[in-house]
Each structure stands twice: as structure tokens, then as C-alpha cells.
Amino acid sequence: MRVERKIDGKLSRKGQMEAIGLVVIVILIALGMLFMATFALKSEPQKKIFTRKGLAYSTMSALMKTTVRDEAGCSFLSAEAPKIGGDVIEDCAKYKDVDRSLYQCIGPISHQPLHSCAFLEEMITSSLTKTLGGWNKNYEFHSQLITLQGETPIDIVKPICEKGFCEDVGGGCPKWKERDSSGLFPINTGAGLVENTLYLCD
């Protein structure tokens, strides 16, 4: 009887030790998991989000307000310099299927008088390359004409990405990437509503 108890006592103490060991292991694993979760659930810094959103909006807002300089030779229609987010986009939307548009401005890249749609492409490409492109940001610019309700929007300007036209060189900010939008910059034209959007991503 005495021997049995002794053996039992030894066995139960060994069992207790093993249980403590298991508890220690479980605690260690739980702590590790907690650390991993802290790392994984860390949100993107506020500054990054704010800058991307603000930059997309400010770029688009500034671009739409920009007027074409007199040296571009396109303001023969009125004394006022044509505004990108107004006169030029409207002209492009109206005459996109015609060889000659009302405005024939000299492009900043080709230095040739261009159809307003071609001028827009050059102007936007040049401006975005000098700003967002210079800071190594990925971007995608869209300008779409919505003629009737429900009709598929038509690109009046080919989508522009950081390396050129998106359809030719790829890149840009596809939907699966974490991106921020400038929001729609709608312009009411005689041909319909033109929606301009700029996407920014890392």
C-alpha cells in the first residue's frame, strides 16, 4: 500500500509538471500569435492616405483650372485663354470624331498645332509626368464622355498612366491595387457630360 501511494504520488507530480510545461508552451504560442496579429493588423499610416487622396484631388483641381498660354496659339476664338477643364475638354468632346477641332493649340511635346483631343493628351501627359511622375507615383487618368443615360462611357482621351498610354504600356492603378481617386470632375459639354478622374496608387 505504501509503495503504491509512493508510485501514485510520483506519477501525479510528473503529470503536474507536464501540464505546467504545456501551459508554458501555450502561453508562449499565444504571445507569439499576439505579436504577429499586431504586425498584420497595423493600418497604413494616416499621412500616406491623406497625402494620396489630397494629392489626387489637388492635381486634378489644378489641372482643370489651368489655362493654355497665349503662345500655344489656340485662343483665336475669344480674347480669353482657353481653360483645360472647360473650353478644351468641351471642344474635344464635341469634335472628337472630326479631323479638325475649333481649337488648334500647339502641343507641349510635339510643338505642332493639334486637334484639341490630341492637345489634351499631350498637355495632361506632360503635366503629370513633370509632377506625379517626378515623385515616382503611379497614376491613371481617365476622361470619359457620357452621352445618354445608361450608355457606355466613351474615352475622349486615351487613359494616361505614368509610362504613357495605359493600353500601350500598362501600369497605372488597376482596381485590385490600393488606390485613391480624385473624385469625379464632371464638365457639362454640348456633347454630353465629361467625367474626369485621376487615380493614384503606390
Added chain:
Amino acid sequence: MKSKKKMNRKGQMQMTETIAILFIFFILLMFGVIFYFRYQKAAFQEKEEELLGQRAMESTLKALFMPELICSRGEAEPEDNCFDVLKLNSSSETMQHYLDDYYFEIFSYATITVEEVYPENKTWILYDKPKPDFTRKEPTFFVVTLRDELAGKNQPHYGLGYVAVTVYS
């Protein structure tokens, strides 16, 4: 004699086992401590970066809405994301002149420049006070319109440019 020897060997075995377990336990503990301190160091650096980023953001917003630079027209609402070229021309000198007296309290150690992209390529250095022994700097960019009242015939000309605000720590 024989059973005593057996017991001794068993005891030795148990001792070795305990030492091995303790050794492994302390190694694990050491790894944990190293990992924790590394994490703390990284977290501290991240916090520092976050604070610098926050300061960059605040300085940029202050610069964007400065009455000395923003496009205004009488009592009308000022235009957002727009700098007046006439104001820029005079502010670059004024801001440098009153840098320590007034503007340092607003921007602390920072550099603020405005670059024109279209139609020309002008640069205005508005504020330049880098920290003498800075370890980190954080640049923030914002695209702005540059209104030039003197360039247009009937209406002002709007150019394109950007403001670069760099803060130091």
C-alpha cells in the same frame, strides 16, 4: 550496491533532462526578449516617422491656406489649391526676411518651395530653414494652380505648379 548504482544513473539522467529543459527555456526566453526589444525599437522609429509625417502634413496645410499666398479676390471666398503669382513674388522675400521673427513659429525647421511646371519653369523659395544636424527629412508635395493676373488679357492666366514642403527632425 547494484540498485544504488542504478538510482545514481537515473538521478543523473533526470538532472541532465532538467538542465536541458532549463537551457531550452532560457534560450526561448532570450529570443523573446531580443524580439521584444527589436519590436520596441522599430515601434519607436515608426512613431517618430509618424510624428514627422504629421508635422509635414500640418505644415503643408498651413502653407496651402496662407493668406500671403492663396488666390483671393476681395471679400470673396479664396480659391483652393491656388497661389497668386504676384503674392509669390513678394512673399518669397518677405518670408525670408521675417523667418526667425514670425515664420519659424509656424513652420519650425522646414523648406517650402513652389515650382512652376506650366507655362514656364520658375522656382520660388519661400521658406528655407533646415535643421543643422537633421537625421530625417520628410517631403510632401501638392499640385497647385498659379494665378497670374498680369499674364492674361481680360482674365488672369492660370499656370500649373506644385508646392514642396520638406520638414526635418
